[in-house]
Amino acid sequence: xxxxxxxxxxxxxxxxxxxxxxxxxxxEYVTEGLVQTSLRGVDSxxxxxxxxxxxxxxxxxxxxxxxxxxxxxxxxxxxxxxxHTFGHAAGMEATKRxxxxxxxxxxxxxxxxxxxHFGAAAYxxxxxxxHDMVGMCFTNTDALVKTYAGKRPFLGNNPICFAAPCKEEExxxxxxxxxxxxxxxxxxxxxxxxPAPAGVGANKDGVETTDPNEITMLLPVGGYKGxxxxxxxxxxxxxxxxxxxxPHIPKMFEAPMSAKRxxxxxxxxIKIDCFQDKEIFKERLSAMMKxxxxxxxLDKGIPVQVAGDPEKMNCEERMRKGIxxxxxEYEAFKKISKEYGIQFN
Amino acid sequence: xxxxxxxxxxxxxxxxxxxxxxxxxxxEYVTEGLVQTSLRGVDSxxxxxxxxxxxxxxxxxxxxxxxxxxxxxxxxxxxxxxxHTFGHAAGMEATKRxxxxxxxxxxxxxxxxxxxHFGAAAYxxxxxxxHDMVGMCFTNTDALVKTYAGKRPFLGNNPICFAAPCKEEExxxxxxxxxxxxxxxxxxxxxxxxPAPAGVGANKDGVETTDPNEITMLLPVGGYKGxxxxxxxxxxxxxxxxxxxxPHIPKMFEAPMSAKRxxxxxxxxIKIDCFQDKEIFKERLSAMMKxxxxxxxLDKGIPVQVAGDPEKMNCEERMRKGIxxxxxEYEAFKKISKEYGIQFN
Numbered sequence: 001x002x003x004x005x006x007x008x009x010x011x012x013x014x015x016x017x018x019x020x021x022x023x024x025x026x027x028e029y030v031t032e033g034l035v036q037t038s039l040r041g042v043d044s045x046x047x048x049x050x051x052x053x054x055x056x057x058x059x060x061x062x063x064x065x066x067x068x069x070x071x072x073x074x075x076x077x078x079x080x081x082x083x084h085t086f087g088h089a090a091g092m093e094a095t096k097r098x099x100x101x102x103x104x105x106x107x108x109x110x111x112x113x114x115x116x117h118f119g120a121a122a123y124x125x126x127x128x129x130x131h132d133m134v135g136m137c138f139t140n141t142d143a144l145v146k147t148y149a150g151k152r153p154f155l156g157n158n159p160i161c162f163a164a165p166c167k168e169e170e171x172x173x174x175x176x177x178x179x180x181x182x183x184x185x186x187x188x189x190x191x192x193x194x195p196a197p198a199g200v201g202a203n204k205d206g207v208e209t210t211d212p213n214e215i216t217m218l219l220p221v222g223g224y225k226g227x228x229x230x231x232x233x234x235x236x237x238x239x240x241x242x243x244x245x246x247p248h249i250p251k252m253f254e255a256p257m258s259a260k261r262x263x264x265x266x267x268x269x270i271k272i273d274c275f276q277d278k279e280i281f282k283e284r285l286s287a288m289m290k291x292x293x294x295x296x297x298l299d300k301g302i303p304v305q306v307a308g309d310p311e312k313m314n315c316e317e318r319m320r321k322g323i324x325x326x327x328x329e330y331e332a333f334k335k336i337s338k339e340y341g342i343q344f345n
Numbered sequence: 346x347x348x349x350x351x352x353x354x355x356x357x358x359x360x361x362x363x364x365x366x367x368x369x370x371x372x373e374y375v376t377e378g379l380v381q382t383s384l385r386g387v388d389s390x391x392x393x394x395x396x397x398x399x400x401x402x403x404x405x406x407x408x409x410x411x412x413x414x415x416x417x418x419x420x421x422x423x424x425x426x427x428x429h430t431f432g433h434a435a436g437m438e439a440t441k442r443x444x445x446x447x448x449x450x451x452x453x454x455x456x457x458x459x460x461x462h463f464g465a466a467a468y469x470x471x472x473x474x475x476h477d478m479v480g481m482c483f484t485n486t487d488a489l490v491k492t493y494a495g496k497r498p499f500l501g502n503n504p505i506c507f508a509a510p511c512k513e514e515e516x517x518x519x520x521x522x523x524x525x526x527x528x529x530x531x532x533x534x535x536x537x538x539x540p541a542p543a544g545v546g547a548n549k550d551g552v553e554t555t556d557p558n559e560i561t562m563l564l565p566v567g568g569y570k571g572x573x574x575x576x577x578x579x580x581x582x583x584x585x586x587x588x589x590x591x592p593h594i595p596k597m598f599e600a601p602m603s604a605k606r607x608x609x610x611x612x613x614x615i616k617i618d619c620f621q622d623k624e625i626f627k628e629r630l631s632a633m634m635k636x637x638x639x640x641x642x643l644d645k646g647i648p649v650q651v652a653g654d655p656e657k658m659n660c661e662e663r664m665r666k667g668i669x670x671x672x673x674e675y676e677a678f679k680k681i682s683k684e685y686g687i688q689f690n
Contacts (some may be wrong), residue, residue, distance in 0.1 A: 032676075074451025076421040077619035104418025107454055111620045136579070150640040150649045162577045164584075172580070174573040194513035206643045221567035228519035232507045235479070235517070239629050240620040241511075244635070274586040275456045279616035284584050288591070291575075295495040298551045304495040307573035 001328045004345055009047055012337070012344050016050070019340045020057050022064040026089040033088040037120040038323045042175075044102075044184040047323065051332045052253075053086065062086055062096035062116055068093060070118075075105040080112045084260050087118025087139070091265060097123040098269040099131050106274040112265040113241035117252060121161030122175040122311075128269045129163040129171035132278045135284045136268040144293045145179045148227040150320025151206025153217040154246045157182065157324075158233035163308075165272075166285040171292075174307035178230040179218035186212050202239045219326040237264035271294030280315035300318040347675045349690055354392055355380050357682070357689050358376075361395070364404050364685045368408040369433040378433040382465040386659030387520075389529040390465040392668065396677045397658075398431065398462075398509040404602025407431055407461055413438060420450040424521045424586075425457045429605050432463025432484070436610060440469040444612040452618040459483075462597060466506035467520040473614045474478050474508040474516035476621045481613040482506045485582035487594040490524045491562045493572040495552025498562040498592045499621040502527065503578035508653075510617075511630040515660075519652035524563035530576035531557050582609035587608035 010031055013022040017027035025280045030053065038046030043199060066085035070093075071152035072078040078097055081089030094110040101108030118124075127133025141156030157179035163171045189196050189212035198280030200207050200214030236247035241264030250259045272278040295304040318324075325333065330345075337344035355376055362372035375398065383391030403408035405483065412429035415438075417423040423442055427435030439455040446453030464470075466482040473480025486501030501522035508516045525545045534541050534557035546560030547553050554560060565571030583590035595604045607648030617623040640649040663669075675690075682689035 048462060073614070073619040076451075077451035077616075079620060104420075105450055106422035107452055109452055109615065109619075147637060147649055149638050149642055149644070150637075150641045151648045152640060154637060154640060160574075162580075164580050174577055176570045176573060179401055180567065203626070222525065223568050224652070225521045225566050225571075228521060229505075231517070231652060234633070235507075235630065236507050239626055239633075240617075242621055242625075247628075270454065271419070271422075272585075274454075275424060276417040276587055280587075281584055284590075285580065288579070288584075292492060292495075292499060295492050295499060297494055298496045299494070301495045305569075307569070307576060307606055 001326060001345070002323055005034055005322045006039055006319065007206075008325060008345065009038070011046065012052055012333070012342060015342045016054070016336055016340050019172055019342065020054055020064065023066075026064060026066065026086055027191070029089040029092045030086045033092070033119045033123040035323075036261075039315045039318045039320065040122065040311040042120050042122070043242070044310065047325075048329050049117075049119070050333060054336065055257045056116070058220060061257050061260055066090070070090060070097060072101070075102055076107045077109045078111075078112055082112050082115040084114050086117045087263065087265065088123065089263040090115045091118040091124050091137070091267070092127065093264065094267045095127050095135075095269070096140050096342045097135065098267045099128060102131075102133055102269040102271045106271050108267075108269045110267045111236075111240040112261075112267070113243050113262075115263045116261045117263065118265055120175060121159045122163065122173050124267055125161045125163035125170055125175070126173060128267075129165040129173070131269070132165055134270045134272060135161075135163045137265070138233045138236050139265040140234050140243070140245065140249065140301060142264060143247040144183060145220050145227070146202050146206055148224045155217055155227070155230040155234055156246065156249070158230045160229060160233060164285060165278075165281040166289060167279075168286060168322060170308070170312055172285060172306060172308055175313065176221075178221055178226045178233065180221045180226075181218065183218060186215050186218075204213060215285055228252055236266040240264070240266060251313060266328055346670055346671060347690070349676040350667045351380055351384055353690065354383070354668060356397055357389050357678070357687060358392065361399070361681055363408065365399055365584055366388065367402065367431070368411075369386075371409060371411065374434040374437045375431045378468040379466060380668075384660045384663045385465075385467070385656040385662070387465050387656065391669075392465070392466055393674050394462075396681060399681065400602045402463065404642070406602050406605055411435070417446070421446055421452045422454045423456075427457050427460040429459050429461060432461045432608065432610065433468065435460045436469050436482070436612070436626045439610065440472050440480075440614070440622050441611045441673060443612045444473060444478065446614045447476075447614040451616050452477045453614045455612045456581075456585040457612070458607075459590050459605075460608045460610055461606045462608065463610055464506045467508065467518050467519060467617055467620040469612055470506045470508035470520070471516055471518060473612075474510040475643045476614070477510055477617050479615045479617060480506075480508045482540065483578045483581050483612070484610040485588070485590065485594065485608060486581050487596045488592040489563055490572070490575060491526060491547050493553055493565060500554055500575040500579055501561055501571070501591065501594070503582070505574060509630060510623075510627055511634060512624075512627040514633060515517065515653070515657055517630060517634060517638070517651060517653055518656065519564075523566055523571045523578065524637060525566045525571075526563065528563060531560050542685045581611040584608070585611060647668070
């Protein structure tokens with residue numbers, strides 16, 4: 001592991017993106033989204049994706065210079081054509097529109113179409129929470145999770161993210177996929193030659209297995225419940241947007257880098273003051289979080305936490321020590337550094 | 346089991362409620378909600394609750410003649426003071442307001458406070474779906490689910506419900522609690538002297554057990570994910586409304602029937618036409634549901650379904666054959682029949 005300071009990574013990533021032809025505002029959002037996500041310890045959706053994204057720009061999948069088309073369809077709703085740019089940029093563009101609408105109409109709901117991978121959904125929900133609003137963000141993804149009672153994947157591990165501001169600490173933030181574990185976790189177990197826990201993955205025939213090398217699809221969290229939640233996300237992201245769903249979505253890694261993804265995303269902002277005084281709301285949320293953390297632990301070594309606590313601790317630590325890069329990631333960054341003639345570490 | 350036709354039950358329940366002093370509009374919603382829920386096979390939240398509700402009216406917990414106070418706070422939001430009436434009536438009152446707002450503003454969000462048990466959340470979401478809108482409904486409930494990594498219950502098995510209309514069949518409807526199984530299921534296993542599955546419940550010390558007699562709390566679905574989702578529901582229902590949360594909510598069965606519940610609920614209606622042509626949306630949702638049902642099954646005896654399919658099959662069957670009442674439920678209804686002098690079966 002090599003530790004690199006967030007500021008250095010930020011500078012490097014932004015410069016690389018600009019040199020790769022990405023427009024300044026787009027590059028800014030992608031950089032911020034990737035670095036924030038790595039700081040929070042969500043490595044699967046952080047800076048390690050940079051080489052993949054650059055290939056997306058080179059291959060034509062990702063449009064570095066989008067022509068957004070926004071259409072407001074009511075006082076609280078709108079549609080954003082992302083013109084196949086980085087999901088991070090489209091996502092933040094939509095987030096700002098949602099916040100704007102919510103200031104006037106109490107709530108804002110933006111459906112994004114013609115989009116690509118938008119990284120961690122928390123990036124957008126946390127931005128909404130800064131404005132004393134509750135944020136909810138969703139994206140569809142390609143087929144990866146076994147259909148409940150089926151033998152094939154149909155829906156993706158479509159994430160659900162919810163953030164709400166609280167007093168004297170960063171927002172409460174739940175950002176969860178609808179599979180039990182991520183596919184990255186399976187890849188990690190393959191590398192470490194460790195069996196997977198029972199009930200998290202299945203082989204090519206849909207039969208559960210603990211051999212990480214045999215796992216080709218994930219199982220939904222809570223069986224039919226996670227499967228149902230994933231479908232809710234698909235309805236919001238695939239059907240509200242007119243985009244393809246589940247098995248009809250070009251795959252992130254397997255599809256050629258020229259293939260556009262046609263992803264859909266859905267962003268909701270709800271102004272707290274429309275329901276309760278925002279200061280009282282934030283105080284009560286903080287109080288509830290503290291009360292939960294003070295609950296007696298079942299195992300003295302494992303404290304009771306609330307959603308987002310591990311990410312807050314990661315962020316605090318990584319701000320001080322730097323963001324860890326695996327040797328393979330470090331090398332990939334070095335290669336990019338050489339290719340674009342931009343100094344790295 | 347005694348089978349009773351839905352129409353007969355409807356007439357009986359409504360007459361009993363009226364005789365118990367419940368106002369006509371309130372009685373109408375309670376009756377409709379209970380019978381619809383039993384028709385859909387969700388017996389835990391159906392007609393069996395009638396004796397409990399009547400005790401609530403007698404004890405002073407439930408206000409049979411509410412004075413609602415509605416305050417619109419923006420073009421897409423509002424707050425409803427339920428004045429401690431039946432949650433069914435307050436829920437449907439709020440649902441109608443949410444639909445009204447959504448017609449004008451694209452979406453409608455109503456937070457209900459001073460409410461009581463509102464039965465099955467699907468009752469409201471399905472009503473919203475009838476108006477070519479997507480419906481989402483939530484309620485908080487008293488502490489019953491073990492906190493992840495903790496040893497006590499703090500949050501309830503707060504439900505999440507989502508419904509969306511589709512073509513040529515009843516709406517897609519996911520209505521799920523955030524525990525793995527319901528406490529009713531545990532009670533049923535106690536009666537049948539069958540051990541509970543592993544990992545669904547814990548004893549008074551928070552230790553997992555399969556002995557249904559020892560289970561005093563449920564485990565969250567998907568561990569920290571279900572725990573996180575339950576907290577999201579609590580934020581929407583307990584904090585947006587100014588109501589108590591988790592362990593501070595008077596318990597449904599254990600609290601005296603004079604104790605008001607102070608529950609909160611949150612209802613969202615989103616007009617489909619603000620995002621996609623509603624006919625195309627409904628056609629595509631139907632197509633996706635059919636595609637899923639045609640997925641190859643892992644076990645040939647268990648077909649692939651989508652959320653709401655079991656309820657649709659129950660409804661079809663119970664409309665024909667009648668709603669089954671257990672001997673104890675049948676007797677409770679007979680007792681009420683005698684008490685109020687209203688003919689039953």
